[in-house]
Amino acid sequence: MNVLIIGSGGREHALAWKLKKSPLLKQLHAIPGSAAISELAVCPAVAQADFEGIRKYAVENKIDLVVIGPEEPLAGGLSDRLTAAGLRVFGPSQKGAMLEASKQFAKEFMRRHQLPTADFQILYDADAAREKIRDNKKYPVVIKADGLAAGKGVRICHDEAQALEAVADFMEKRIFGFSGSKVLMEEFLTGKEISVMALVDGGSYLLLPVSRDHKRLRDNDAGPNTGGMGAIAPVELAAAAMETVKNEVLQRFVDGVKKDRIPFCGVIYAGLMLTPEGPRLLEFNVRFGDPETQALLPLVEEDLLELLQACVNGKLSGQKMETLKETCVTVVLSAKGYPENPEKGKEISGLDAAPADVLVFHAGTRKEAGKFLTGGGRILSVTARAATLEEARKKVYSAIEKITFEGMHYRRDIGL
Ligand SMILES: Nc1ncnc2c1ncn2[C@@H]1O[C@H](COP(=O)(O)OP(=O)(O)O)[C@@H](O)[C@H]1O
Ligand SMILES: [Mg+2]
Known part of the structure; x- marks a missing residue:
């Protein structure tokens, strides 16, 4: 199959890495991709916001599957546009993307279909x-x-x-x-947070390993919120909580989109809080999390391309999700000034010094004269896998010690 990934971040680099392992893959493409992704995929000069350019490229290059990474093109209706052109797309419709793009839409969906969530009011x-x-x-x-x-x-x-x-x-x-x-006024909940992602084909879902993101910039959850500074997977859930997540969140979600006639083929990401009263849904995202994806894909033993193909063909039920009984830790290396005003253009060294079994996914880099330079807020996400969380942490942090760029920042407490 010819596959086109939309996006350019660490999540898309990890998707490219995983899809590249599939025997079903003929050629991989990415728009816009990145210097690092271009080592795995053809990256044409088409912009992510150029929906017509993407459509044309996909048709001309006989793309069999388009995988949309980020939320903006989903919210902008890229999936609908490509589907209308006869392409197969992993990534929900614009209507489905409203579950992420509008918290009102999401909360009303949850209320209508009885998904457990905090009480709320909409203020107009x-x-x-x-x-x-x-x-x-x-x-x-x-x-x-x-x-x-x-x-x-x-x-x-x-x-x-x-x-x-x-x-x-x-x-x-x-x-x-x-x-x-519009704003929402919501009941305040307490508890640990988890990210639950599942593949969805419109009629059924397939659970991915549960993960946990670390949103704040600094150790001990201090500092401002970011796009995510690290992640671990899997996160073990108590059996009762897992039952609630499956029966009252994911199953009701799938039944809800069907009932509401919302075309939804893609990832549903449930941001949950494990409250004393049980799991409560904080929000939906409609795509793979970044950096959670970098921590969970290395655990997936299945052929991801086969699974995504099953999704677009409406044949997800019956697919399995075998995962390694190991733990992954992903640590994000960010630029000085992130998230407000990241410094750019600093040379990155030590990329080749990471051991072969440590994965370095590029989130915001560019290449100039054969050297990688910083070019964003979050620069790299470094992932290690090991039998235990402690070992994975050791492995990831010893690999990070070899990587440097001016102003490099990262959290030292991911997974603690
Ligand atoms: N009802 C709530 N009670 C307590 N904390 C909340 C609640 N809703 C959100 N939060 C906190 O705010 C964070 C961001 O909220 P979320 O709804 O996930 O929005 P977004 O990710 O779009 O910023 C959550 O991860 C959680 O820490
Ligand atoms: Mg959130």
Whole structure:
């Protein structure tokens, strides 16, 4: 098969690495890809936002499967557009992508189909929001911007003043533009968080290893939120929690999209909190997590291409998900200034010094005169696999010691 990956980050590098192992693969392509991905795939000069260019390229190059990595093209309707052109696409429709792009849409879906989630109210304008906040007696309370806000649209508010400030920032100052035209006021939950991803073919799902992301910039969950500074997989769940996740989250999700006639072939990512009352769904994403994917794909023994093909053919039920009984740790190396204002153009050294069984996925690099330079916020995600979490941690951190670039930052407590 000829496969085209859309995206350019660490997640897409890991997808390319995994798909490349498949005996079913003829040629791999990536748009826009990256210098590192171009060692595995053909990367034509087509932009990720150029949907018409992507369609043309896919048709001309007889692409049998398009795999869409990031959320923006999904929310923009790339999947629908390619499907309409007769292409097979792993990545949900624009309607399905609203489960990530609109928190209101997602929460109403959860309520309609009885998925366990925090209580919430939708606030449609600033005056109504202020009134609700003045009536609210319970703190903390969570205020969320409805739309995409690069992980910054959620505030845990400890008193009325903070809640009012969030409303002013989101709805009046519009610090996230149109994303703040509506806000959600949500019940505050407590517990550890997990990421549950499953492949979905519209009618059934296949669970991937459960993982845990580390969102904050610094050790001990300090510092600002980021796209993710590291991940581990698998995360062991108690049997009862696993049953809830399968029966009340994933099965109800699949039944819900079917009932609502939302075309959904792709990954559903459930961000869950393990509360004292059981697992509660915080949010959906509609694509592979980054960096969780880098930590879970090395555990998957199955041929990923065969599984994705089964998804687009509606034949997922009956497929297996065999995984290695080992643990993966992924640590993200980020640039100085990330997430606000990352420095770019620093030379990276030591990439070849990592042992062969440590995977170095490139997230934000470019190549110039044969050398890799930094070119983004998150630069590399380094993954090691071992029999135990402790060993995997040792392995990943000893490999990282050999890699350097000016201003390099990473967390030392991933998986602790
Ligand atoms: N109801 C809630 N109670 C407590 N914490 C929450 C709640 N909703 C979200 N959070 C915290 O905020 C983070 C971001 O919220 P989420 O809904 O996942 O939005 P996004 O990932 O789009 O920023 C979560 O990972 C969690 O730590
Ligand atoms: Mg989240």
